Amino acid sequence: xxxxxxxxxxxTSGHPMVRAEGVHKSFGLAHILKGIDLEVNPREVFCLxxxxxxxxxxxxxxxxxxxxxxxxxxxxxGDLVGYRQKGDKLYELKETEVAAQRRDIGMVxxxxxxxxxxxxxxxxxxxxxxxxREAKAVARERAQRLLDRVGLGDRTGHYPAQLSGGQQxxxxxxxxxxxxxxxxxxxxxxSALDPELVGEVLDVMRDLAEDGMTMVVVTHEMGxxxxxxxxxxxxxxxxxxxxxxxREVLTNPQHERTKSFLSKVL
Amino acid sequence: MPPEQIKxxxxxxxxxxxxxAAVVAILVLIGIAFSNAKINYGIIPDYVKDGTILSGxxxxxxxxxxxxxxxxxxxxxxxxxxxxxxxVTSTVAWFYVWLFRGTPVLVQLLLWYNISLVFPVLNLGxxxxxxxxxxxxxxxxxxGLGLNEAAYMSEIVRAGIQxxxxxxxxxxxxxxxxxxxxxxxxxxxxxxxxxxPPTGNEYINMLKTSSLAYVVQFSExxxxxxxxxxxxxxVAEMFFVASIWYLMLTSVFSVGQYYLERHYARGxxxxxxxxxxxxxxKNLRMFGSFRRPEVAR
Numbered sequence: 001x002x003x004x005x006x007x008x009x010x011x012t013s014g015h016p017m018v019r020a021e022g023v024h025k026s027f028g029l030a031h032i033l034k035g036i037d038l039e040v041n042p043r044e045v046f047c048l049x050x051x052x053x054x055x056x057x058x059x060x061x062x063x064x065x066x067x068x069x070x071x072x073x074x075x076x077x078g079d080l081v082g083y084r085q086k087g088d089k090l091y092e093l094k095e096t097e098v099a100a101q102r103r104d105i106g107m108v109x110x111x112x113x114x115x116x117x118x119x120x121x122x123x124x125x126x127x128x129x130x131x132x133r134e135a136k137a138v139a140r141e142r143a144q145r146l147l148d149r150v151g152l153g154d155r156t157g158h159y160p161a162q163l164s165g166g167q168q169x170x171x172x173x174x175x176x177x178x179x180x181x182x183x184x185x186x187x188x189x190x191s192a193l194d195p196e197l198v199g200e201v202l203d204v205m206r207d208l209a210e211d212g213m214t215m216v217v218v219t220h221e222m223g224x225x226x227x228x229x230x231x232x233x234x235x236x237x238x239x240x241x242x243x244x245x246x247r248e249v250l251t252n253p254q255h256e257r258t259k260s261f262l263s264k265v266l
Numbered sequence: 267m268p269p270e271q272i273k274x275x276x277x278x279x280x281x282x283x284x285x286x287a288a289v290v291a292i293l294v295l296i297g298i299a300f301s302n303a304k305i306n307y308g309i310i311p312d313y314v315k316d317g318t319i320l321s322g323x324x325x326x327x328x329x330x331x332x333x334x335x336x337x338x339x340x341x342x343x344x345x346x347x348x349x350x351x352x353x354v355t356s357t358v359a360w361f362y363v364w365l366f367r368g369t370p371v372l373v374q375l376l377l378w379y380n381i382s383l384v385f386p387v388l389n390l391g392x393x394x395x396x397x398x399x400x401x402x403x404x405x406x407x408x409x410g411l412g413l414n415e416a417a418y419m420s421e422i423v424r425a426g427i428q429x430x431x432x433x434x435x436x437x438x439x440x441x442x443x444x445x446x447x448x449x450x451x452x453x454x455x456x457x458x459x460x461x462x463p464p465t466g467n468e469y470i471n472m473l474k475t476s477s478l479a480y481v482v483q484f485s486e487x488x489x490x491x492x493x494x495x496x497x498x499x500x501v502a503e504m505f506f507v508a509s510i511w512y513l514m515l516t517s518v519f520s521v522g523q524y525y526l527e528r529h530y531a532r533g534x535x536x537x538x539x540x541x542x543x544x545x546x547x548k549n550l551r552m553f554g555s556f557r558r559p560e561v562a563r
Binding site for chain 2: 064066095096099100102103105106107109111113114115116117126127130131159172175176179
């Protein structure tokens, strides 16, 4: 419907967009992820739900290497995240190589994390100009178009502090889209919003899904997961408890833990 | 029919009158003491405008600005080194701060001035000269004051950088920005809000600390004033002259600092408060166009 992104780059390789094989993550003694296996296909909206502390946000942050995984393998579009494999040895990627990997992966945070010293337009222009060395005029034109698409074409000169939470989060989505990513990660994008502002952000995400963007969404919005999601995973205590089509899992959960979680949030 | 406005008798603050009277009395006593002192106040205005003093004030201004710039640049570099994950650079930065903050600036000035005791000849390969010819009073003052300042500035900058929300770094990393891009474009501009006020403090300190540069024969304001007092015997008068200049310099700088802080506050509040000048203009306009509204009865 709305062409939020012009021609999303199809996965060139025929790989799944994200593949996790036995991913573990520990912070000191805390064992957060205890062997996650999953696959996210291109153009899929993949929802992660679960109680807080279940490791879903941590897993999301591993996908763009904001967190280093402790064991297992994690691939994005066929490439190992954060490492290079030669034979059976793993080599850490250099900082610039990690940055290059992250260019193609957009991320939206629970607390927006807009740059407060820049206007909405400057926020969206920043990465293309700095990272891709794009001409300012080109970046500005795209930023204006993206802000129009998320319904904020008249707010380009506003600083984040002058915008509502919902507006800030929409700017944050536009900022991530400006890098023309092949994958978008959403870390509880509506959890910090007033209830009446949740809808405007979900609408933008729905448009994005209809455009065929591959999305991994950590969320507590079961309605969104049911309507927009293609797959859903319920995580608890660092493991995948149950997965399947959102409607299946949400209406007919098989596992006791899923049942008790859903009975509390639905 | 508007509601009746409350007209109450305000609380009386008798304590303020007592305190005010006490302050006036003390000021009068101090004034009497000073006017009875053997000080020839009449010559002060002339010396304030004296050419020797003027050039001394100018030297004070520019050595303090240059030393501050040196301190600021080096301070940022040291702060970044200190927070680096590279153990060598962070240890070097820690050692620098330990050394330069831990020794008196007077000693550091004298050491730079006498550096030829250690390095009699400066040999950079492409440039070779006698160290005594290179190490002018100006250069000794600049290095002594600037390198000392860098140690203090690096701690201020480090505190400023650490005050920026971690989410900012994560967001810019997630966009594919490198660590140096993140620092330059995202973290430092926000850290400036925290850095500017204590830096202003440091600069005012620097304006006055630069008077120590007289020990390396740098002819700043204090050296000029004492030179004059030793020939004219107008000792106290010259202290007044120097103080007047230091006060003027720090006052002018305080105004500049106000606008600098305002600049870096953009985006942090919804609407910046008006500057004193804007407020004045607005008030003048109000007097022009409005009459005072009548008090409701």
